[in-house]
Amino acid sequence: MAPKVLISDKLSPAAVQIFKDRGLDVDFLPDLGKDKEKLAEVIGQYDGLAIRSATKVTEKIIARADRLKVIGRAGIGVDNVDIPAATAKGIIVMNTPFGNAITTAEHAIAMMFSVARQIPAADASTQGGKWEKSKFMGVEITAKTLGLIGCGNIGSIVAERAIGLRMKVVAYDPFLSAERARDLGIEKVELDELLRRADFITLHTPLTDKTRNILSEEAISRARKGVYIINCARGGLVDEAALRAALDSGHVAGAAFDVFVDEPAKENVLFGAPNLVCTPHLGAATQEAQENVALQVAEQISDYLMSGGVTNALNMPSISSEEAPKLTPFVRLAEQLGSFAGQLTETAISGIRIEYEGHVAEMNTKALTAAVLTGVLTPLLQSVNMVSAPSLARERDIHVEEVHRSQQGAYETYIRLTILTERQSRSVAGTIFADGTPRIIQVKGIDMEAALGPHMLYITNEDKPGFIGKFGSILGDAGVNIATFSLGRNEPGGDAIALIEVDGEVPAETVEQLVALPLVKQVKPLKF
Numbered sequence: 001m002a003p004k005v006l007i008s009d010k011l012s013p014a015a016v017q018i019f020k021d022r023g024l025d026v027d028f029l030p031d032l033g034k035d036k037e038k039l040a041e042v043i044g045q046y047d048g049l050a051i052r053s054a055t056k057v058t059e060k061i062i063a064r065a066d067r068l069k070v071i072g073r074a075g076i077g078v079d080n081v082d083i084p085a086a087t088a089k090g091i092i093v094m095n096t097p098f099g100n101a102i103t104t105a106e107h108a109i110a111m112m113f114s115v116a117r118q119i120p121a122a123d124a125s126t127q128g129g130k131w132e133k134s135k136f137m138g139v140e141i142t143a144k145t146l147g148l149i150g151c152g153n154i155g156s157i158v159a160e161r162a163i164g165l166r167m168k169v170v171a172y173d174p175f176l177s178a179e180r181a182r183d184l185g186i187e188k189v190e191l192d193e194l195l196r197r198a199d200f201i202t203l204h205t206p207l208t209d210k211t212r213n214i215l216s217e218e219a220i221s222r223a224r225k226g227v228y229i230i231n232c233a234r235g236g237l238v239d240e241a242a243l244r245a246a247l248d249s250g251h252v253a254g255a256a257f258d259v260f261v262d263e264p265a266k267e268n269v270l271f272g273a274p275n276l277v278c279t280p281h282l283g284a285a286t287q288e289a290q291e292n293v294a295l296q297v298a299e300q301i302s303d304y305l306m307s308g309g310v311t312n313a314l315n316m317p318s319i320s321s322e323e324a325p326k327l328t329p330f331v332r333l334a335e336q337l338g339s340f341a342g343q344l345t346e347t348a349i350s351g352i353r354i355e356y357e358g359h360v361a362e363m364n365t366k367a368l369t370a371a372v373l374t375g376v377l378t379p380l381l382q383s384v385n386m387v388s389a390p391s392l393a394r395e396r397d398i399h400v401e402e403v404h405r406s407q408q409g410a411y412e413t414y415i416r417l418t419i420l421t422e423r424q425s426r427s428v429a430g431t432i433f434a435d436g437t438p439r440i441i442q443v444k445g446i447d448m449e450a451a452l453g454p455h456m457l458y459i460t461n462e463d464k465p466g467f468i469g470k471f472g473s474i475l476g477d478a479g480v481n482i483a484t485f486s487l488g489r490n491e492p493g494g495d496a497i498a499l500i501e502v503d504g505e506v507p508a509e510t511v512e513q514l515v516a517l518p519l520v521k522q523v524k525p526l527k528f
Contacts, residue, residue, distance in 0.1 A: 005025070008032040024305060048304075051081075070093075108158050109158065115276075117139075118136045145198050147200065148204060151184070256278075344458065358407040457498070459523050460496070470517055483501040
C-alpha cells in the first residue's frame with residue numbers, strides 16, 4: 001500500500017502533483033489545519049503531513065498520529081510544530097530553509113531602504129494631497145555600516161546585497177567562521193562592537209532561548225544614537241517595548257518590522273511610533289518563494305517515504321536519496337550491534353563508544369550512530385527509532401563518542417561498539433559481507449563470525465570438552481532446532497562464546513537447564 005500524505009494548508013497544486021507522480025496517496029485539504037479537532041480525528045490515517053504556518057502540530061495532534069513518520073514544513077520557521085513531542089514519537093520534522101531565502105533577504109533590503117527614506121509615510125502624505133518635501137529628509141545607504149545579527153543562509157545573502165550597495169558589513173554570529181566571513185567580504189565582530197559601530201542593524205537568526213530579546217533594553221541603549229533596526233526574521237528577537245521607547249526618544253532613528261511577538265499583530269506597542277515601517281510577515285511572500293518551498297517540501301517528504309532519503313531534518317541526520325541505498329546495510333548492521341549490546345546490558349549505561357574503521361568511516365556516521373543508539377535503547381525503553389534515540393540518550397546523560405580511522409585490520413570496513421556501564425565495558429564488532437548481509441566478527445575481544453537471526457542464544461562458557469554435546473542434547477530434548485552455530489574463544493581452555501540461531505523462542509525452563517550446565521557462565525536469549 002502506498003504511503004499516505006495529508007496536506008492540511010494551502011500549497012501549490014504543483015506540489016500536490018509531485019506527491020502523485022512519486023506514487024504517494026495524497027489528500028489535499030487546505031483548510032483542515034485550522035480545525036484542530038478535525039485534524040486530531042484524521043491524523044492517525046497518514047504517514048506524512050505537509051504544512052505551512054496555519055496548521056499547529058501540537059503534542060495532542062502528535063499523540064494521535066500513530067502512523068505518522070514525517071512532518072514537512074514549507075518554509076523555515078517551525079514554531080507551529082512541537083518538535084520535542086515529534087522527536088519522542090520518532091517523527092522526523094523537516095523544513096525548507098533555502099526556498100525563500102532570497103525573497104526574505106530582498107524584503108530586509110527593501111525595508112532598510114523604506115525606513116532610511118521614510119517611503120511609506122512620504123507615499124501616504126503625497127497621495128493625501130500634501131507636498132511635504134522638507135518633512136521627509138532621509139539618509140543614504142552608501143558608505144554606512146550594516147550590522148548583521150545572524151549570518152546564515154539569509155544573512156549571507158543580505159551581506160552580499162549590502163556590499164553591492166557599497167555598505168560596510170559587520171556580523172555577529174557565533175557559528176560564523178573567520179574563513180566564511182573573509183569569503184563574504186565582511187568582518188566578524190562581537191555583539192558589543194556591532195552595537196557600537198552599526199548605522200543599520202538587521203536580524204537574521206532563529207528565535208531560541210539565547211537569541212530571545214537579543215536586542216534588549218540594555219543592548220538598544222548601547223547601540224549608537226541614530227541607528228536603524230530592521231527585523232524580518234522572528235518576533236521576540238527585539239524587546240518591542242524598549243524599542244518603542246528608543247524610537248520615541250530618538251535614540252533609534254527608525255525601525256522596520258515584518259515580524260512581531262504576537263501575530264497576527266492587530267495591536268502592538270510599536271504601532272504609531274515615529275519612523276516605523278511595518279509589514280504583515282511578508283518576508284517569504286513572493287510567488288517564487290511560495291512555489292519553491294511547496295515543491296521542496298513535496299520532494300523531501302516523497303524522498304523519505306519512498307526511498308529513505310532525509311533532507312533538511314531538524315531532529316535527525318540528513319541522508320541523501322543517493323546515499324540511502326549504500327547506507328541501508330550499514331544502518332542495519334549498526335542497529336543490530338546496538339541491539340546485541342543493549343540486550344546484554346543489565347546495568348545503567350554511562351557511555352557508548354562507536355569506532356568506524358575503513359570505508360564506513362567516510363560514510364554518514366551521524367545516521368549510523370543514531371541507528372546504534374536505537375538498537376541499544378530499544379530493549380530498555382521500547383518505541384525508539386533513529387529520530388528519538390539521540391535525544392533519549394542525551395536525556396539519560398549517556399556520553400556518546402565517535403572514532404573514525406582508516407583500515408588497519410583484515411577487514412576493509414567494520415563498526416565496533418563498546419558499552420560502558422558502572423560495572424564493566426562490553427564490545428561487539430561487525431561488518432558487511434559481499435552479499436550485503438551484516439555479520440558479527442568479534443565479541444568481547446573474541447574473534448568469531450555469525451549472522452544474527454530473529455531468535456538467538458548468546459552463551460559464555462569455559463572452553464572444555466563435552467560442553468557442546470550437553471548443550472545440543474538439552475535443546476534437542478526441548479524440540480528446539482539449531483539453525484546456525486558460531487563459536488569463538490580467547491585461548492584453548494579459556495573463555496569461549498557461542499552464538500546460536502534457533503528456529504523459534506527457547507522456553508524459559510530450557511534456558512534454566514542451560515544455565516545449570518557446569519561450564520556455563522551466562523545464557524541470554526536474544527531477538528532481532
